[in-house]
Amino acid sequence: MTAVLQAENIVKVLGQGAAEVHALKGVNVSLGTGELTLLMGPSGSGKTTLLSILGCILSPTEGAVSVGGQSTEGAEPEELADLRRRNIGFVFQSYHLFPTLTATDNVRLALDVRGERGRKAVSRARDALAMVGLAHKLTSFPGQMSGGEQQRVAIARAIVGDASAILADEPTAALDSENGHAIMTILSEIASDAARGVLVVTHDPRLLPFATRIVRIEDGRIVSEEQGQAKRKVKANA
Amino acid sequence: MSLIQKLAFRNLFHDRLRLIATVIGIVFSIVLVTVQMGLYLGFGRMVTTMIDRADADLWIMPQGTKCFEDPALLDVRKRFRALSIEGVAQVNPVVIGFADWRTPAGTTTPVFVVGSDVKNGGLHPWNVIEGQVESLSIPDAVAADQSYFDRLGVEGLGSTAEIRQQKVRIAVVTSGIRSFTTTPYVFTTTERARQYAGLPSAKATYFLVRVAPNADIEQTRRRLAANIDEVEVLTTAEFRERSRSFWLFDTGAGMALFAGALLGIIVGTVIVAQTLYSSTKDHLDEFATLRAIGSSGSYIYQVIIWQAMISAIIGFCLAAIAGFAITALTAGSALPILMTPLLLAGLFALTVAMCVASAIAAIVKVMRVDPAMVFSR
Structure with missing residues (x-):
């Protein structure tokens, strides 16, 4: 197992003066290939802040983050954006799809920002949608799809660029249990790729069966780390 | 059409009422500039008609x-x-x-x-x-x-x-x-x-x-x-320029026309800037998502610039049609409004420049977008 994301002694202070909050207080965590890690904790525990730092969206106040072995220390916003588009795929709680674009174009966007255009990009976007079971929805707009389908488009967007780390923020929170289960099944499939790791932030205990590892965070500190119920079933990379 | 252009196009056409407001703003602005500049050209030509029609290489005139x-x-x-x-x-x-x-x-x-x-x-x-x-x-x-x-x-x-x-x-x-x-x-x-x-x-x-x-x-x-x-001797070109300069600038007529044109540009820029800014604000989530999935700043700016360009092209085409109609209607008047190919090209450049300049406020807004907001919405 190779670490695709590594965070050491992460401290994050949000706000200033009287409003200052220590969101993270020396967190060490990593995400390896072939694993689906659940980051669990109550509201306000710092799990989304940690996800943002691991995803190079926020910079830590202290500590070091490396993505694919590359340190983010001192990186400018454009360098962090470059790290994100090359290494990280995001799945958001409220999907964040572009309502005026079709499913294919929404997925293609992740390639377009990397400069991958043309027929090959369209083909890759369609393949990614087929992987998440949406081959029949290529030309549908988000408004014409169910919540579960929209989240699958978001997953297709996250994986289409071959990101080594998929970071999902409460991916099932807006879905019913059936759709939530379907989404976690897809994420488990992705995590079985030997070149990828999936980190899911959640406070939903129904997701526990899908985890190969569970990290619990409270008050900005990792309080436990344990093996999950799911077995790692790593597929060799094609 | 690239995905950037498609996104810009869809962003614009998603809110048609705002697009109509933007286009009307551009059309009014450009028509106003067209009329003012067309009058300027027409006036400039009218005041030298006699000089242009005279059969002379040189003009001898009182000092x-x-x-x-x-x-x-x-x-x-x-x-x-x-x-x-x-x-x-x-x-x-x-x-x-x-x-x-x-x-x-x-x-x-x-x-x-x-x-x-x-x-x-x-x-x-x-x-x-x-x-x-x-x-x-x-x-x-x-x-x-x-x-x-x-x-x-x-x-x-x-x-x-x-x-x-x-x-x-x-x-x-x-x-x-x-x-x-x-x-x-x-x-x-x-x-x-x-x-x-x-x-x-x-x-x-x-x-x-x-x-x-x-x-x-x-x-x-x-x-x-x-x-x-006690005479001055001018070439036809020199006398034409002197006469035009007198009527356009010494009398203040030209400056009044320029001031009208400038007003049109300012009004147009403000209207387009305001609508682009509010459109950008409405799509802030999407721009934050783009940033979160790793798009560069320039990628997002291109989307906004294309929105401005598309608005400019639509607005200019409509303004040009209105401009030609006004030109035709005033052709037989004492002071016709002229539309020359150079003026048309200049108006297009002005429309594009005005719309792109209007995008600055929207770009500044996007520059400040925090991609972390995608987690809170």
């Missing part, structure tokens, strides 16, 4: 003459002096002046008399639709434009009226010789022009010089200026 309509006078003896200068082939006097035209009904209206010798080159009426220029040598004969017939109280060829108690008869009818001052031009001979305008017989307003075929115009101009006292 300090500001424009063609300047009524200062020259002594006719200077004409003979000019004829003796090396390189000069012809020197034709032109007399101009204001006079009162008395209609057959007894009312009077001011006219601008232009006198030139019919047998020689000079300044004769053009766009003749009835009669012949040569007939102006007949006693009482004058030329007038048909567009002023109502004002002059005449009906056409052969109609009579009075100037300074002297009978005048329409012997030549022209079309499209309009005066920007709205005072009708009346063409006649130099002698009768003096009588109509009440000028002494030994005076003329200009001497129009034709340079000999092999002579150098600039050298001849210098020789004329050096040998004739």
Whole structure:
């Protein structure tokens, strides 16, 4: 197992003066290939802040983050954006799809920002949608799809660029249990790729069966780390 | 169409009401600029019509003459002096002046008399639709434009009226010789022009010089200026520029037109900036998502710039159609609005520049977008 994301002694202070909050207080965590890690904790525990730092969206106040072995220390916003588009795929709680674009174009966007255009990009976007079971929805707009389908488009967007780390923020929170289960099944499939790791932030205990590892965070500190119920079933990379 | 263009296009057309507001803002702004600049060009051309139509390489005029309509006078003896200068082939006097035209009904209206010798080159009426220029040598004969017939109280060829108690008869009818001052031009001979305008017989307003075929115009101009006292000698191009400069800038008319155009640009920029900014604000989530999935800043700016460009293209096309319609409607007026290919190209460049400049506020807003907001919404 190779670490695709590594965070050491992460401290994050949000706000200033009287409003200052220590969101993270020396967190060490990593995400390896072939694993689906659940980051669990109550509201306000710092799990989304940690996800943002691991995803190079926020910079830590202290500590070091490396993505694919590359340190983010001192990186400018454009360098962090470059790290994100090359290494990280995001799945958001409220999907964040572009309502005026079709499913294919929404997925293609992740390639377009990397400069991958043309027929090959369209083909890759369609393949990614087929992987998440949406081959029949290529030309549908988000408004014409169910919540579960929209989240699958978001997953297709996250994986289409071959990101080594998929970071999902409460991916099932807006879905019913059936759709939530379907989404976690897809994420488990992705995590079985030997070149990828999936980190899911959640406070939903129904997701526990899908985890190969569970990290619990409270008050900005990792309080436990344990093996999950799911077995790692790593597929060799094609 | 690239995905950036598609996203920009869809962002714009997603909110059609706002797009309509943006386009109306651009159209009004560009039409206003078109009218002002078209008037500027039309005015610039109208004020030099007589100079452009005159048969002259050089103009001899009293010192300090500001424009063609300047009524200062020259002594006719200077004409003979000019004829003796090396390189000069012809020197034709032109007399101009204001006079009162008395209609057959007894009312009077001011006219601008232009006198030139019919047998020689000079300044004769053009766009003749009835009669012949040569007939102006007949006693009482004058030329007038048909567009002023109502004002002059005449009906056409052969109609009579009075100037300074002297009978005048329409012997030549022209079309499209309009005066920007709205005072009708009346063409006649130099002698009768003096009588109509009440000028002494030994005076003329200009001497129009034709340079000999092999002579150098600039050298001849210098020789004329050096040998004739108290006159200025200008090439046609120089006099045209002086006249245009006087009417457009010394009178403030040009500045007023420019100020109107500037106002149009400012209003257009503010409207487009406001709508682009509010559109960007509405799509902030999407821009934050783009940033979160790793798009560069320039990728997002391109989306906004394309939104501005698409608005500009739509707005310009509609404004150009309106501009052409206005141009056609004013074509026969005293002060037509002109639309030249250069003005059209300039207006397009201005529309694009205005819209892109308007995108700055939206870009500044996007520059501050925090991609972390995708987790909180």
